[in-house]
Amino acid sequence: MAAKNGSEAAEEHTSSAEIRSFFDSAPPLKNSLEITDKLKEFLDKNSLSAGDGRANRIVCVTSGGTTVPLEQRCVRYIDNFASGHRGAASTEYFLKAGYVVIFLYRRGTCQPYCRSLPADPFLECFEFIDESHIKVREPHSEAVKMAISDHQNVVEKGQLLKLPFTTIFEYLQMLQMVATSLRGLGPHAMFYLAAAVSDFYVPWKSMAEHKIQSGSGPLDMSLVQVPKMLAVLRKEWAPFAYCISFKLETDKNILLKKADMALSKYKMHVVVANELSTRNEEVVVVTGDEKVSVCRDKTQVGCDVEDPLIKLLVEKHAIHIVDSCS
Amino acid sequence: MAAKNGSEAAEEHTSSAEIRSFFDSAPPLKNSLEITDKLKEFLDKNSLSAGDGRANRIVCVTSGGTTVPLEQRCVRYIDNFASGHRGAASTEYFLKAGYVVIFLYRRGTCQPYCRSLPADPFLECFEFIDESHIKVREPHSEAVKMAISDHQNVVEKGQLLKLPFTTIFEYLQMLQMVATSLRGLGPHAMFYLAAAVSDFYVPWKSMAEHKIQSGSGPLDMSLVQVPKMLAVLRKEWAPFAYCISFKLETDKNILLKKADMALSKYKMHVVVANELSTRNEEVVVVTGDEKVSVCRDKTQVGCDVEDPLIKLLVEKHAIHIVDSCS
Numbered sequence: 001m002a003a004k005n006g007s008e009a010a011e012e013h014t015s016s017a018e019i020r021s022f023f024d025s026a027p028p029l030k031n032s033l034e035i036t037d038k039l040k041e042f043l044d045k046n047s048l049s050a051g052d053g054r055a056n057r058i059v060c061v062t063s064g065g066t067t068v069p070l071e072q073r074c075v076r077y078i079d080n081f082a083s084g085h086r087g088a089a090s091t092e093y094f095l096k097a098g099y100v101v102i103f104l105y106r107r108g109t110c111q112p113y114c115r116s117l118p119a120d121p122f123l124e125c126f127e128f129i130d131e132s133h134i135k136v137r138e139p140h141s142e143a144v145k146m147a148i149s150d151h152q153n154v155v156e157k158g159q160l161l162k163l164p165f166t167t168i169f170e171y172l173q174m175l176q177m178v179a180t181s182l183r184g185l186g187p188h189a190m191f192y193l194a195a196a197v198s199d200f201y202v203p204w205k206s207m208a209e210h211k212i213q214s215g216s217g218p219l220d221m222s223l224v225q226v227p228k229m230l231a232v233l234r235k236e237w238a239p240f241a242y243c244i245s246f247k248l249e250t251d252k253n254i255l256l257k258k259a260d261m262a263l264s265k266y267k268m269h270v271v272v273a274n275e276l277s278t279r280n281e282e283v284v285v286v287t288g289d290e291k292v293s294v295c296r297d298k299t300q301v302g303c304d305v306e307d308p309l310i311k312l313l314v315e316k317h318a319i320h321i322v323d324s325c326s
Numbered sequence: 327m328a329a330k331n332g333s334e335a336a337e338e339h340t341s342s343a344e345i346r347s348f349f350d351s352a353p354p355l356k357n358s359l360e361i362t363d364k365l366k367e368f369l370d371k372n373s374l375s376a377g378d379g380r381a382n383r384i385v386c387v388t389s390g391g392t393t394v395p396l397e398q399r400c401v402r403y404i405d406n407f408a409s410g411h412r413g414a415a416s417t418e419y420f421l422k423a424g425y426v427v428i429f430l431y432r433r434g435t436c437q438p439y440c441r442s443l444p445a446d447p448f449l450e451c452f453e454f455i456d457e458s459h460i461k462v463r464e465p466h467s468e469a470v471k472m473a474i475s476d477h478q479n480v481v482e483k484g485q486l487l488k489l490p491f492t493t494i495f496e497y498l499q500m501l502q503m504v505a506t507s508l509r510g511l512g513p514h515a516m517f518y519l520a521a522a523v524s525d526f527y528v529p530w531k532s533m534a535e536h537k538i539q540s541g542s543g544p545l546d547m548s549l550v551q552v553p554k555m556l557a558v559l560r561k562e563w564a565p566f567a568y569c570i571s572f573k574l575e576t577d578k579n580i581l582l583k584k585a586d587m588a589l590s591k592y593k594m595h596v597v598v599a600n601e602l603s604t605r606n607e608e609v610v611v612v613t614g615d616e617k618v619s620v621c622r623d624k625t626q627v628g629c630d631v632e633d634p635l636i637k638l639l640v641e642k643h644a645i646h647i648v649d650s651c652s
Contacts, residue, residue: 071576111449122440145454219526221546
């Protein structure tokens with residue numbers, strides 16, 4: 001085994017001290033003032049300062065994976081393969097359902113309305129005709145039109161705010177900023193936490209300053225657990241918001257058990273369980289009461305599992321709002 | 327310290343057994359037949375089967391970083407920050423100098439002629455006017471025109487072959503394929519190894535099959551050294567080719583010493599030494615005879631350090647060809 005876990009006897013709960021220590025040791029967010037301004041402007045524009053009712057529902061969709069730097073002047077880092085496809089697709093369906101969306105995404109991952117483009121759309125979709133004409137290559141013309149016009153449309157109308165992150169440090173600081181800025185919206189806010197957040201990290205202060213040298217022996221690394229922020233998000237940052245987290249496993253035998261554990265441990269309203277190999281076909285929506293399997297409609301072309309998934313979550317969110325307000 | 331090296335007393339030289347073991351344990355390259363065909367077609371098209379003289383010089387530029395999977399059904403991996411900017415810029419200057427280029431690059435990194443585009447060129451450069459018109463946004467129009475037309479031009483003329491990789495396993499297998507296919511070209515082939523190749527990896531067989539579980543303790547990982555393929559490239563794969571490798575450090579105090587070591591240890595013709603913070607301004611070209619500092623021309627707008635660097639290397643390569651043929 002390349003990796004092994006340490007003492008299982010260690011404290012299960014995330015203590016406030018652990019979280020304070022994580023944030024204290026994190027490199028400060030470079031553009032935090034700019035993010036604060038963007039958030040304020042976005043919420044004002046959507047009249048969400050004192051929102052209620054269907055028109056004012058907002059969701060923060062997190063998407064893509066976080067990196068864990070292994071060196072302070074970062075050359076190497078641990079990453080994960082998350083493409084951001086789930087987050088991008090879900091964002092489209094939330095917008096369609098009338099939600100305002102904050103898309104907190106990993107730089108370079110999949111963007112809303114761009115899912116059916118080729119791998120390098122910029123170089124693959126266009127053709128140079130002459131000095132003043134650039135043409136869209138035929139097989140891609142529909143996809144390009146949708147990507148550019150639909151994306152432009154929601155950004156210009158101010159229904160979509162996109163905030164990029166790279167490291168685990170950036171992600172958790174930004175999530176805290178978004179969450180506290182949405183606290184005033186109470187149950188009308190939703191968190192749809194589809195980002196693949198690193199479980200382990202190297203605390204900034206114990207990190208090598210310079211590039212790790214490749215000598216002649218093996219490299220031994222010791223990473224510590226990232227404090228579980230889900231519990232803090234629920235308890236402190238946005239206690240009335242509707243919270244959905246994801247559980248991804250490659251081993252389906254432990255998937256539902258782990259989803260149940262996440263539900264009770266972090267007090268999520270919903271945990272969406274998905275297995276790596278079938279995640280675009282089927283997911284299981286796990287709540288305290290039930291486990292509902294949600295499948296992609298295979299009878300129609302171009303249908304996504306996110307279509308029925310978001311419909312179901314929007315219904316559950318509506319019930320949460322009614323319950324919270326009564 | 328997050329990382330420490332093991333025994334410095336271990337064997338310094340890469341043994342054939344080590345290399346065989348690396349390749350034997352690597353997951354097989356999925357598209358190796360396709361790559362073989364593409365290489366053959368590309369060399370035939372450029373009449374490089376029995377090339378000599380200026381017109382038939384060819385360079386394999388490697389670019390971007392390799393990943394190291396930590397799990398077999400890969401969720402997590404170690405990566406490095408390499409943008410591929412150096413490799414993309416150098417490719418443009420090699421093409422300008424009349425070389426045919428094999429661009430062996432990390433998926434998603436910087437592409438030739440695309441360096442002056444914004445971060446997400448597809449969404450940022452175009453504007454939707456109506457059903458049949460897409461416009462290039464003004465500040466980007468020159469950059470877009472250059473990217474699309476120049477890129478299209480060299481690909482269509484068959485002067486540029488692009489081969490993408492992701493993992494360290496893919497990269498080294500593909501490098502071996504390219505190198506052995508260029509062996510017949512003797513001194514007319516050049517290897518410009520700008521890719522940031524992982525130093526440490528987890529052997530496939532000792533890798534966790536499923537996603538590593540985050541229990542409650544720390545994660546201890548042990549990585550072993552990637553065998554140094556540079557020596558094998560020089561000695562076996564393409565013994566007459568002109569070979570240039572790169573040394574990047576964040577600590578300038580050890581940079582030139584490490585470049586000298588690489589030069590003698592792997593029998594490179596040139597090692598290009600660069601320090602992380604100034605790498606786009608200055609590099610040092612290290613050979614057995616001398617160390618030449620090469621700087622970007624700051625008096626002109628839009629000049630790259632790769633411009634004088636490639637000029638110098640092209641001269642040195644010409645001397646190598648003459649020396650080898652006499």
